[in-house]
Amino acid sequence: MFEHLPKAPLQPLHLPWLASAGVQAAVLRLDLIDPLISGNKWFKLRYHLLQADQTGAPGLISLGGNHSNHLHALAAAGKRFGFATVGLLRGHPQETPTVRDLQALGMTLHWLGYGGYRARHQEGFWQPWQARYPGWHCIPEGGSGVEGARGCSLIVEQARAQVSALGWSGYDAWWLAAGTGTTLAGLVLAEAGARTVHGALAVPMDHGVPDYVAELAGNQGYRLHDACRGGFARFDEQLLAFIAQSEQHSGVPLEALYTGKALLALHDQVEAGLFAAGTRLIFLHTGGLQGRRGYL
Ligand SMILES: *Cc1c(COP(=O)(O)O)cnc(C)c1O
Numbered sequence: 001m002f003e004h005l006p007k008a009p010l011q012p013l014h015l016p017w018l019a020s021a022g023v024q025a026a027v028l029r030l031d032l033i034d035p036l037i038s039g040n041k042w043f044k045l046r047y048h049l050l051q052a053d054q055t056g057a058p059g060l061i062s063l064g065g066n067h068s069n070h071l072h073a074l075a076a077a078g079k080r081f082g083f084a085t086v087g088l089l090r091g092h093p094q095e096t097p098t099v100r101d102l103q104a105l106g107m108t109l110h111w112l113g114y115g116g117y118r119a120r121h122q123e124g125f126w127q128p129w130q131a132r133y134p135g136w137h138c139i140p141e142g143g144s145g146v147e148g149a150r151g152c153s154l155i156v157e158q159a160r161a162q163v164s165a166l167g168w169s170g171y172d173a174w175w176l177a178a179g180t181g182t183t184l185a186g187l188v189l190a191e192a193g194a195r196t197v198h199g200a201l202a203v204p205m206d207h208g209v210p211d212y213v214a215e216l217a218g219n220q221g222y223r224l225h226d227a228c229r230g231g232f233a234r235f236d237e238q239l240l241a242f243i244a245q246s247e248q249h250s251g252v253p254l255e256a257l258y259t260g261k262a263l264l265a266l267h268d269q270v271e272a273g274l275f276a277a278g279t280r281l282i283f284l285h286t287g288g289l290q291g292r293r294g295y296l
Helices: 016-021 039-054 067-082 097-104 112-123 127-132 146-160 180-191 208-219 239-251 259-271 289-294
Strands: 010-012 025-031 061-063 084-091 107-109 173-178 197-201 222-226 280-285
Touching: 016 259, 016 280, 025 146, 039 061, 039 067, 039 146, 039 180, 061 067, 067 084, 067 097, 067 289, 097 107, 097 289, 107 112, 146 180, 146 208, 173 180, 173 259, 180 197, 180 208, 197 208, 197 259, 208 222, 259 280, 280 289
Parallel strands: 025 280, 061 084, 084 107, 173 197, 173 280, 197 222
Antiparallel strands: 010 025
C-alpha cells in the first residue's frame, strides 16, 4: 500500500571533480524506488493519499504541465491504489510522452489554456472543480504544501539507515534540486539544524521559493544556490555535455530540468571550494527521468 514507501538505495557517487577536492559523496536514488511512481513525488503524495483514503475521497485532482513528473506520479499512484485521477493541464491539448502515459494510466485530463492555468493561485480556483468532482481530494501544483513536506521528511530516515553501510560514521550535508522547495523543506524539518541542506534552485531565485521554504521550515538549516541557468526548463550545450559526461563517469542517469542542473551547480560550488576536504555529502536524486523523453 501507499503508506509503505519503497526503499531508495544509497550508493557511492564517483566523479573525478569530487575526488580531486577530497569530497566524498553518495547518491540516494529516489529514481529507483518504483518504475512508475518515481522520485520525490511519491513522498510528496504520501499524506495526500492517506487523507484521500481516510476521507473516502473517490479521486484525486491536481495540476501540472505536459511533462509534469508530479501528474505522472499521481496518475500512476491512482491506478495502483484504486483512486480515480483528474489532471488540470497548462496550455492547450498536446501530445507528449507524458500526456500519453497520463491517459494510459486512466487520468481524465482538462486543458486550462495559459490564462486559465495562471488563475490557479486565485481564491475560488478550486470551486468549480469541487462542484464537478464532489468529495475529491485536491492537491496543490507539484504536491507542494505541508503534507508534501511531511512526506519528504521520511527521505532522511532512509538515508540514515544506510550511511554506515557506506563505511561512513555519519554525513555532513545534503544537496538536492529544488522547484517549489517542498522536498528541501522536508529534509530541513527532519534534520532540525543538525546538517545543512543545500538546495539547487531549478527556478529563478525570485520565484518565491525562499519565502515558501522559510514558511514551511523556518529560516535556518539550509542554503539556496542558483542552478536554473537562465530559467526553468532552459537547456544549454554545457549542461547537456556535463550530463552526458557525468552519466558516463557515475553510471547514474540524470535529466536536464532538475537533477542535471543540481549536479552541475554542485560541481561549480565544489570547484569554488565551498566544501572542505573530507566533507561527506548526500546528493538526493529526485527522479524525474520519465520527463527526459520529451527532450533528451
Ligand atoms: C518535482 C521535482 C523536483 C522539485 O521538487 P520540489 O519539492 O518542488 O522542490 C526536483 N526534482 C525532480 C526530478 C522533480 O521531478
